[in-house]
Every structure is written in C-alpha cells, then in structure tokens.
Amino acid sequence: MTVQEPIESPYGGYHEVTDEKGRVYRLGESDRAILGHSRKIMMWLPWVAMFSISVFEYAYGSAEDVLSDAHGWTQSNTFWILSVWTFFQAGVSFPTGWLREKGYLKPRAAIALGSGLSLLGFLAISHFHNVWMAILGFGVLGGVGSGFVYSTCINMTGKWFPEKRGFTTGFVNGGFAYGAVPFIFVFNFAFDTSNYRTVLDLVGVYVMLVLAACAWFFKDPPKNWWPSEVDPLRRSQADAKTARALAKNPPADRQYTPMEAIRTGQLPLIWVLLVITAGVSIFGVSFQVPFAKDVGFGPLVAANSAGILSVINGVGRAVVGWLSDRWGRKTSLIFVILVLGFSQFGVMWAGNIHSEWLFLVFAFFSGFGGGAFYPMFASLVPDYFGENNNATNYGIAYSGKVVSGLFGSGLGSMVIDAWGYNGAYTTAGVISLVAAGLALFLRHPGLPRKKRRIEPNPQPISREVV
Structure with missing residues (x-):
C-alpha cells in the first residue's frame, strides 16, 4: 500500500x-x-428525476386502450410504440455512458436534454394520429430522453456512494417504478377520448419541469473519489455497517476498461441475465392489465394490480438494495429472479381461477421480482469493475434491455396471439428459472474462487508514505 x-x-x-x-x-x-x-442531495435529486420519467413505462399500459380508440391504432401498434421506446431508452445507455466518461456530456446537460425530449415524446402520442409519427416521437425521442435521465442518475449515485451503493442505487432506481402510480389511476379513471390531449400535454410539461429543475444541481465527483470519512481499505469498529457491506460486496480490485470487463466473461453474463429478467419484467408491465381485463376483472382490480406492481416494483428495488448490503449482491439477485419466475405462474393461476385477491397477491410478488433485479445489476457492475468506467460498463450491461423490449412487449403480444395468456405466462416463468440457474455462475473477477473476505475491524490505515 x-x-x-x-x-x-x-x-x-x-x-x-x-x-x-x-x-x-x-x-x-x-x-x-x-x-x-x-452528498445526500445526489441521492434525492436523481430519485426525483427517476420518479418523473416512470410514467413513460409503468403507466403506459393503463393508457393504451384510450390511445387505441382515439387514434385508431391496433393493440399491436400500441405495444410496438412501447417496444421502440424501450429499445431507445436502453440503447442510448452505452453511448451516454461513453460520452460522460470522456467528458463530452456533463450530467447537467444530459438531464436537460432528457427534459426537452421527454416533453416531445408525450406531445407526439397526444397530437399525432399517424402511428409512425407516434413511434418517432414517443418511442425514439422519448426513449432517448428517458435513457439520458436513467443512465445519468443510476451511474452518478454509485459514484457518490461507493461504500453503500446497494441501498442508494436501489432507492434511486425505485423511483423509476412507483413514480407512475398517480398516473396509473388517472389513466384508468380520468382519461378518455374527450380529454386525452389535455392530460398527456400536462404530463409532458410536468416531466419537463421536474427534470429541468433537477438538472441544475447535478454534478459528478472527481475520478477515484472516496468519502473521506470511510477508510477504503480498513474499517474501524465504529463503522460496523459499512464494514459488513464491504465484506459481503468487496470493491473492485481495479478500474476495468469496457474491453477488460468484457474479457472477464462476467460482463457478458450480466448482459444475458439482464436480457432475460428485464424481458419478463416488461412482459408483466405490458400485459398484466390486459390479462386482468381479459379474464373478467373490473377496472378497479386492473388498476390496483398495475398500481401494486408499480409500487412494489419500486419499493422492492430499495429493499433488495438494502438487503444486498447484508446478503451480498449475487445471493440477493438469485432470490429476486426466483420470485420473478414463480410469480408468473401465480398470476396465471389466479387469473384462471378468477380469484381477484390472489391476483393482487401475485401482482405484488411480480412487481417485487420485476424491479428489484435492476439495482442488483447496477451495483454489481461497479462492484466488479470499478466506478471510473461505470457509466460505460453499465451502459453495456443495460443495453440488454434493448433485446428485452423486443421480446418482452412486441414478441410477447405475438406469443399471446399464438398460445394465449397461459402459454405466454408459462414461457415467462420458465425462462426466469433458467436465468436464476445462470446467475449461479456470477463471480467477482478480482477475487479468487474461494471468496476473499475483507476484515471488518482491523486497525485504521497509517497515513505514512510507504
């Protein structure tokens, strides 16, 4: 040393x-x-920004029936609009990360750009009957704007809280889900063909103003920064919580470049796992309300199931982030994927037996499993490969959602057409269980096969130059 x-x-x-x-x-x-x-403001403001863009993904399913009636779109049209949004929201993550790490795009500028593009996205589905214009506006521009915000918020939080990124990343990530809850109920009970333009325009203005206000305060720490009150190599006995978290989740042994991270084999594995789990999550977000209506549940049950999914999706991210500081990221991730998989079978079963209360129960577990894996991946990447290139490395991992959006929403609608909801939910459950098995192969690239534990209570570092 x-x-x-x-x-x-x-x-x-x-x-x-x-x-x-x-x-x-x-x-x-x-x-x-x-x-x-x-630095707590760098947890709260990213949370507010993520809260505001949640309406794009998690409330869209509640608005699509009115959009179809108002514009004359088919169900396939509305699903592909969301699929294109998902493609660009996730696809922009890697170039955004690269631009940020190279210093070409400051966090303040990224959020400001996201603010304007988000407004254009809602104006597009509000005013354009042509589905291609809606895809361009909401799917492409709105997706890019949301991607700027998502990528910036997630990566910046990890930089400011390197010693406890599980909880902080999970907390910020949670805003991306339950921020949609008010709009889910608006779209289910106060949204129709007579007022859809006014409602969507107001939603767009709300998102723009919130993001613009947050952007002013965004700032990255210097490269390699570590909080001065936390010794990165040794913890005193008084810092028991931090010691336990770092013992379960050792920091990266060095700062990996993207190519170095890929060569470890762990970043490609994380990408594959995110493709599968995000695909199942997007499937649930897209089709839970239509499935509830298809089996005869009323609008209140449909709205409540979507609201439960959204709330628990978000709260679960913070809870599992906190839990991962105690259990370890890998163990927590496997637990979450198993919950996600088994809940797909539960939602299907509850719908088939027409049990509304069971449907809401399994919507709870589906929401939990369908969101909590995101902060696990967002924390695993800097844990494994370091913070300095995290925006780029996590951008590579998160780009797996590009593929997820295609089979989770667009391809999901085709599976439902061919096999019905039972076939689609069974497929989603099975591939989730496969992902849980693949997650067993995750390994910290800087540690030997037998995990090296960090001693929680050794003596503080001597500040003498060695």
Whole structure:
C-alpha cells in the first residue's frame, strides 16, 4: 500500500491511496467542498428525476386502450410504440455512458436534454394520429430522453456512494417504478377520448419541469473519489455497517476498461441475465392489465394490480438494495429472479381461477421480482469493475434491455396471439428459472474462487508514505 503526498485541488486538497492490487482511492475532499452541501442531495435529486420519467413505462399500459380508440391504432401498434421506446431508452445507455466518461456530456446537460425530449415524446402520442409519427416521437425521442435521465442518475449515485451503493442505487432506481402510480389511476379513471390531449400535454410539461429543475444541481465527483470519512481499505469498529457491506460486496480490485470487463466473461453474463429478467419484467408491465381485463376483472382490480406492481416494483428495488448490503449482491439477485419466475405462474393461476385477491397477491410478488433485479445489476457492475468506467460498463450491461423490449412487449403480444395468456405466462416463468440457474455462475473477477473476505475491524490505515 502507498499513500501519496497531499495534492492541492479546488476542493481543498486530497491524497491518493493505492492498495496492494494497484487500485487508487482519492481521499480528503469532502462532499460539501465539492457540491456545497451534503452528498445526500445526489441521492434525492436523481430519485426525483427517476420518479418523473416512470410514467413513460409503468403507466403506459393503463393508457393504451384510450390511445387505441382515439387514434385508431391496433393493440399491436400500441405495444410496438412501447417496444421502440424501450429499445431507445436502453440503447442510448452505452453511448451516454461513453460520452460522460470522456467528458463530452456533463450530467447537467444530459438531464436537460432528457427534459426537452421527454416533453416531445408525450406531445407526439397526444397530437399525432399517424402511428409512425407516434413511434418517432414517443418511442425514439422519448426513449432517448428517458435513457439520458436513467443512465445519468443510476451511474452518478454509485459514484457518490461507493461504500453503500446497494441501498442508494436501489432507492434511486425505485423511483423509476412507483413514480407512475398517480398516473396509473388517472389513466384508468380520468382519461378518455374527450380529454386525452389535455392530460398527456400536462404530463409532458410536468416531466419537463421536474427534470429541468433537477438538472441544475447535478454534478459528478472527481475520478477515484472516496468519502473521506470511510477508510477504503480498513474499517474501524465504529463503522460496523459499512464494514459488513464491504465484506459481503468487496470493491473492485481495479478500474476495468469496457474491453477488460468484457474479457472477464462476467460482463457478458450480466448482459444475458439482464436480457432475460428485464424481458419478463416488461412482459408483466405490458400485459398484466390486459390479462386482468381479459379474464373478467373490473377496472378497479386492473388498476390496483398495475398500481401494486408499480409500487412494489419500486419499493422492492430499495429493499433488495438494502438487503444486498447484508446478503451480498449475487445471493440477493438469485432470490429476486426466483420470485420473478414463480410469480408468473401465480398470476396465471389466479387469473384462471378468477380469484381477484390472489391476483393482487401475485401482482405484488411480480412487481417485487420485476424491479428489484435492476439495482442488483447496477451495483454489481461497479462492484466488479470499478466506478471510473461505470457509466460505460453499465451502459453495456443495460443495453440488454434493448433485446428485452423486443421480446418482452412486441414478441410477447405475438406469443399471446399464438398460445394465449397461459402459454405466454408459462414461457415467462420458465425462462426466469433458467436465468436464476445462470446467475449461479456470477463471480467477482478480482477475487479468487474461494471468496476473499475483507476484515471488518482491523486497525485504521497509517497515513505514512510507504
């Protein structure tokens, strides 16, 4: 271990600690010196931004029937609009990450761009009858705008909270789901062909204003930054929670470039797992309300099931993020995928026996499993490959949602046409269980096969230069 002599900076000076594997930690600059206030704002504001764009994905299924009637679209048209949105929302993650890591796109600019594009997305489905224009506006522009916001918020939070990213990433990620709840009920009970334009225009303005306000405060920490109050190599006995979290989830042994991360084999495995789990999640978001209506449940049950899915989808992300700091990311991820898989069979069974209360129960578990895996992947990537290239590395992993959107929504509608809801839900459940089996092969690339544990209570680092 080496400790560098102090270096002056605009934030009061720092020194760099290099561990035995060559990883560098930048210590000494407080969050208040860099931001002007506590770093907690870099958890709350990304959460608010994610909350605002949740309406794109999680409330869309509740609006599609009115959109079909108002514009003369088929069910296939409305599903493919969401599929294109998913394609671009996830697909822009990698280029956004690359631009951010290279310094070409600051977080403030990314959120500001997302603000304007999000407004255009809602104006498109509000005013264009032509489905191709709706796809261009909502699917492409709205998808790109949402992708700018999502990628920036998730990656920035991990940079500011490297020692407890499970809970913070899960909390921020949760806003992307339950932020849609008010709009789910608006679209189910106060949205029809007489007012759809006014409602959608107001939703677009709401998203734009919230994002524009958040953008002003967004800022990344310096490269290799680590909170000065947390020793990155050794924790004192007083820091038991941090010690336990880092023992279960050791930091990356070094900062991996994207190509290095790919060559470990772990980043491609994470990509495959995200393709499968996100596909099943998108399937549930897209078809749970139509399935409820198809089996004869009333609009209240349909709306409540969608609301439950959205709320638990979001809350579950924070809960599992917190749980992963205690269980470990891999164990928590496998648990979540199993819940996701078994809940697909439960939703199908409850619908088939026409039990409304069981349907809501399994909607609860489907929502939990269908969202909680996202912060696990968002935390696994920097845990495995470091924070400095996380925007790019996680962009590669999250790009798997591009494929997920195609088979989760668009292809899902084709499976329903061919095999019915039973065939589609059975398929979704089976492939989730396959994903849980594949997740057993996840391994921290910087650790030996027999996991090295970080001692929770050794003596603090000596600040002498070695």
